[in-house]
Amino acid sequence: MRILLVAGALALTLAACQTAQESAVDAEFTCREAGLRPGTRSYDRCVNAAYNSNRRQADQAASQVAVGTAAALVGGAVLGAATAPRGYYYRCNAWGCW
Numbered sequence: 001m002r003i004l005l006v007a008g009a010l011a012l013t014l015a016a017c018q019t020a021q022e023s024a025v026d027a028e029f030t031c032r033e034a035g036l037r038p039g040t041r042s043y044d045r046c047v048n049a050a051y052n053s054n055r056r057q058a059d060q061a062a063s064q065v066a067v068g069t070a071a072a073l074v075g076g077a078v079l080g081a082a083t084a085p086r087g088y089y090y091r092c093n094a095w096g097c098w
Contacts (some may be wrong), residue, residue, distance in 0.1 A: 023054035 027050035
């Protein structure tokens with residue numbers, strides 16, 4: 001079960017990441033589709049703005065995945081602790097349990 005959770009968390013983390021090269025290619029494609037010509041000042045501004053937007057979105061997605069993974073791990077630990085058998089951990093005698 002743990003292996004399945006770790007594999008799922010790793011897959012989500014990798015799916016949310018976009019490399020800098022992918023961001024740059026996507027930015028160039030977006031600006032060409034908008035009708036701007038490569039080499040012009042407006043094209044360069046468009047590429048820079050689109051690249052920064054892509055990187056910001058990738059960073060936000062990666063941090064959301066990290067928070068979700070951390071919450072899942074904490075939730076699993078809490079659930080595991082709540083369902084653990086208690087008889088093994090406590091000793092009782094005439095004066096009480098500890």
